[in-house]
Amino acid sequence: MSRHAPGPSKLFAVLLFALTCAVVLGLPGARSVSAQQAKSSDAAYEAQRLAADPDAPGPVQPIPFSHALHAGKYQIDCLYCHSGTDRSRMAGVPPVETCMGCHAQFGSDLEGVQKLQEYWKNQQTIDWVRIHRVPDYVKFRHNRHVAAGVACQTCHGPVQDLHKLYLVPDTKWVNGMPADKLKMGWCLSCHWQNKASVDCLTCHY
């Protein structure tokens, strides 16, 4: 478990806070129209709670960010935050700035967003715990895969449904051997299928 994991008491507090907010917000007409005072939806609180859930699979992130909420509910395009993924070998991890693009306005009542604003105030970087990783001698190229029309989900799992992100297991069979996700055989099976290059130098140099 990552050192960012909050203690149980803290979590309990979060939970309580979330619940009370949910109740309060439940009351009809309690919402104000002003963006500044806008109270976030129950869904947002729920999403945050689930994203912070230490018992859910996957590492606890410094900020309980829910992909299900952003990519799923709000239908924000992956490339909106992960810009550059279609141009670069590497996937763009959104800088704090990008998050603040929206969250300067919205969600200030959410604890996660408050954390975010804290980071922004101190101009501090967010140490996300890395989940999808191939060894350094594998030269994976996001842009080529995006260009080839491979859906992000193919490798990253159904992120739009995940509140808390984790390496969604997936196993393909190669020569009667199981190839787990992000293992070489797993990549190859897809490359074979789509007649993509299986030359060693394509990924290893």
Added chain:
Amino acid sequence: MPELDRRDFLKLVGAGAGAAAAAGCSERVTKLIPYVIQPETITPGIPVYYASTCRECPAACGVHVKTREGRPIKLEGNPAHPVNKGALCARGQASIGRTYHPDRFAGPLQRGSDGKLSPIAWDQALDVLAGKLRESAAQTWLLGADRGPTGNEVLARFVSAVGLGGRIVYEPFAPESLRAATAAVFGIDTEPLFDLSKADLVISFGGDVLETGSSPTEHARQLAEARDVATKERGGARFVYVGPRLSMTAGNADEWVVAKPGTEGILALALAKAAIAAGAGAEGGHGALASLAGGLDPATAAARTGVDAKTIERLGAALAKAKAPLALPPSTGLTSARGVATAGAVLVLNQVLGAVGNTVQIPAGSGTKTTSYKDLLALVDAMKSGKVSVLLVHDADPLYSMPASSGFAEALAKVPFVVSFASSIDETTNAAHLVLPDSTPLESWGDASPRPGVRSLLQPTLAGLFDVRSIFDVLLDAGRKLGAEVAAKLPSGDFRSILEAAWSDTAWRDALARGGVFAETAPTGAPGLAAGVAKLEVAEPRLDGDGPFTLLAHPSPMLSDGRGANLPWLQELPDPVAKITWQSWAELGQEAADKLGLVTGDVVVVETPTGRAELPAWVRGGLRDDVVAIATGQGHGVGRYASRENDGQPGEVRGVNVLSLLPTLTDEAGGRAWLCTKAKVTPAGRKERIAFSQASDNKRQRELGETVSLAALLGEGGHGEAAEGEGVGEGSAGEHEFIVPYNAVDDAAATALHRWGMSIDLDRCTGCSACVAACYVENNVPVVGEEQVIRGRLQAWLRIERYVTEGELDYRGGRPARSSHESLGNVDVRYSPMLCQQCGSAPCEPVCPVIATYHNPEGLNGMVYNRCIGTRYCANNCPYKVRRFNWYDYNLKNFPEPLPLMLNPDVTVRGQGVMEKCTFCVQRIELARQKAKNERRAIADGEVTTACAQACPTQAIHFGNLKDAASVVAKKSADAKRGYHALQELNTRPAITYLAKVTRGSVEG
């Protein structure tokens, strides 16, 4: 980000970790840390290039700084820059290491009462400096190199505003004698420009223009243009070299005239006379010549120079006959107490030959105007007599680069307060009281003007790595602290704004994008001789001391005046001629050595009136027997790589500083003289292992560095290696009835769009090793250090083999102590770059048990590091021996922080126990492929090139797609007369075609 280490830095860019881990044992980067604010120019994974200028030497080549995630990872030549036109020499390539050097100062330091340098804050440091200036401005001197027009201007303004004692612009190799000579001969105080590309006969009087001249990259390119066999008639220009030593430049000549050192001027005049006798045109010089070369008929000249009269007459005639002759003056090593006269004589020869205004330009005011050496010596005297209380030193290491006999050390000790602006430790800084680290060229703003019409810009490409400041801003701030009236006299704003203001006459943003403003001026006319000519006293120079040997202190092509000594790549790059790394050596002529009973590796004692040094001897045929030659640059006591610190002996001096042997002599005009002493050489009675990178220069007539005679090339029969009509391959290495002719294209899959191939033109290769340095930086090739080189574990993927003559099947000396096949006057030197040949039927492939090396559909000989288990059979079976093995975890051992920051994230860093080798920069191919694939097309010719080909000043290397018949490489490879393949008879079907060096024979009268 205060003191940020490599891992943190990589965290900032998440996947940038590519370079951080080694194949196999991959250390994980478990954090993914995005920017807080991502600069819009930066997309992680996509390189951004910035145009800037190289400041390693005054030539001021334009560079493109390749940055990834905001950190420079490689320097490449700027194709738009008129000086280097896209090429970049070894020193330029290696200079990127300065920015990530483990020795760099993290911030300002002050020497405490305990005598140690300890960190202080900038404000504090500035106060200290300001205080000193306030106390004794008039007794404060500024000593350092030229910093470009704007920089010099700011420094001048500072000097005048604060009322400093003065500024000394110090450049150890400054061509002062030439400048003075030009002033004397033409009445213009300037640095002549030599255009070799226009010449059809070049004669260099000890001018090593290809390695250590005023602009090596440019001159190498020009010479190659002038001698291009494809476009020029009958092999193009001829090149004659005059000098005592077979230098790299000499090795590229058609004829080597072994004159006594110091007599170049006499020879020049004799040749001028002979040329006139043979009917040389231009009237200009005749009058002057009469007075100068009165008695210099061939016979007398022969007696004085050691060149026989016939040669003098022949060369004179040749010069007279030549349409566009060009004579080059001596470079640093041969600048004597008669330096001005010698250079003057050469200029007069040019005048006589009508070269001035044609191949020689005398522009009004060019080059770096340095203060005269004698002013510096005056300052030294002032220091000795305690008249200097503060010395500000920048961009120079005088404590190292001044001759010990000048007493600079004592003088410096007498200066109460020494301030150094060096960014990392050097001898002078080691004695400084206050260190205000300047930003490196990659971190600074600035400009340079190597010659009229060429204005080149420097721009910072990274920041925040260390807490350093530009010297200009530091001085300006300190100046402003001295009160309003001083501040008023200083330019306002920071240096960047001052620079922009200075460039206000140009389109600033365009200039930044292009790297400067390049408006080549029209050729100046021939100014005609000035009265000063008559005053030249051309004669043998004064040499101190006695002894059978003349000491030739020639500049090191890699380490230069010592500034390169702390860059590991330059230490490990073999000297182009001696092929020695990391060490100092004394070159001795074969006969002289035999007389002394010395062989290569014996330690000798070299004694001059002013010093004594012990160093191993390299015995060679290519040196006059009355000369002992020692390269500059070694002999540092500080610096991780410059000294022996990295070998675990901190404070131990590495090699010998030849300057400790030189008396302090000046030429007629007070310029610095280098050729100024005799020396005694005696055996020390012990041996030392020399870190040779090459075992032997005897190629045993094998198909390695081939030549073809011009006659054979022109199909005139002749006695060349290649008989009429047939290629070198068949012609040179005996019967080859068992050679199977092949087409490299067949070694790629029929469906593949490319078959990558390369052509290497040995007639253009000068041996300068720029390609080797480029390969090191591009491919994260580790530097292994002296001890490992001695054990034969150099990791270079690309090496330049230096063979002399066809070699012989001798079995002398069981041990391959590098036998020299050189001989006086013989210029048959073959420089042959050797790298993975990407064989079509590679011996390494079938023997690998795990298919870690294999043939890829595009004909590349792939090497999969993470599959390799290290049986090393492939390396045994490689006849070219281009595979390197990681005996240790070199990359972890030999890249101390923060050097790993310059690793190329697109190339896997090899771990312990795996084989590695060249794969034609496959990472570049893959990058180009992405673009091409998205556009559903093949990669166009010239769209991708290897680091070596890109760096080559003479474009000797071409890389491309052999399947594309229109590609340059395909055309070059098709050369039936010069093309051959290394060790052809092994039928390995290499993808590299070598074009044999053309032997043009000595010059006909």
Added chain:
Amino acid sequence: MTPPPPAVSVADMIRPVPTPPDSQANQDILAVMGRPTLPYWLLLGFLVAFVHAAGAVWVYQVYEGLGIAGYSHPIFWGVYIVTFVFWVGIAHAGTLISAILYLFRSKWRNAINRSAEAMTVFAVLTAAQFLGIHVGRIWKSYFILPYPNQRGLWVNFKSPLVWDTFAITTYATISIVFFYVGLLPDLAIARDRSTGWRKLLYTALALGWHGTGRQWKAWNRSVLHLSGLATPLVLSVHSVVSWDFAMSIVPGWHATIFAPYFVAGAIFSGFAMVLTVMIPVRRIFGLEAYITNYHFENMARFILLTSLIVGYSYSIEYFIAWYSGVEPEQTSFWYRAFGPYWISTWIMIICNAVVPQVFWFPKARTHIPTIFVVSTLVNVGMWFERYVIIISGLSREYDPAVWGLYTPHAAELTILAGSFCFFAMFFVAFIKIFPVIAIAEVKELVIHERAHGQGGAH
């Protein structure tokens, strides 16, 4: 392959041997397995200790990198491969003596086959280790095995190193089985005469052997078949090892003669090792009655024969080098004889081709000290043979710019010494745990001699 055996001895073979409960042979031979003396313990202790020391050096090498060894750029193989080939060679005598001589009905083999087989097993184990010690990344060396994997990768069946892996593993398996099967009857004898833990051990290992006719019949047949199986291996294994070199293009390696040349060399060194080991053993444990000079003389004859083959190969190598007219080849061989490695070369020639010629004289063949000295020298010579082939070959290849030299470093020499200790350790332990001489077969021999009233020589 096998000539029709003389009917008489077949009859001998399948006749169940009536063994008296405590025949002389049993006592003498089992006496060897008696309570170990102090010197024995000291020797064993030293061997174990040294093996551990060498092991530590190896661990350090894995940690630091092969750089601690003497490798240099052109010379990528060194003492480790030399020693590997050496031990594989040693491993040949066992199978040859047990299998081929068995098929040829050379009864005299019975006295020495047990120890020879044991040596085979131990030598193969020793040799196999060097493959691991040699590679750069031992932790990835399993890549060399053709196992189905999710990477969809396969080994390179073109590579001699893969053949090598197969050859060695096969040979190890067969020789262990052969050794064990041959041991069965004696294990039973040992079982019947021992107590305590030994009893348990032998009971387990003897697989319920009671020496019934059926068992003897089955046993004889299996030995016969195993011999048939092992015989081609004797030839194949070292041929394959030789191809590690012959398949390359390195001057001095790339020669068609290598397979026979290496096999002969292997048998040569194997026999030498048997002698070097058995002479002291026989002396110490007083087995003169069973291992007679007659046996030694036969082996001396073998050594003489193989020495001639080896010597012939040396000369042919040089002849071909000259005859081929290939300059790199000629240069390589010139340097081999007169270059930096001339000492190794001449040690090799003198020890392997010259010294054994003394065996032309019956006196020398029967004079034990002479035999011992010669066999030891042959072992030295054979190690240097591999050293010369590998090192001098690599030091002078096609590109003179990268010619180089190699000198073994402390690490390599320690591990080399360690390998001898490793081998000796097993053998010394073996002496005390298993009968050094095949009791049953020796008895068979005795009976056979009774039947014919003459020496076992045919």
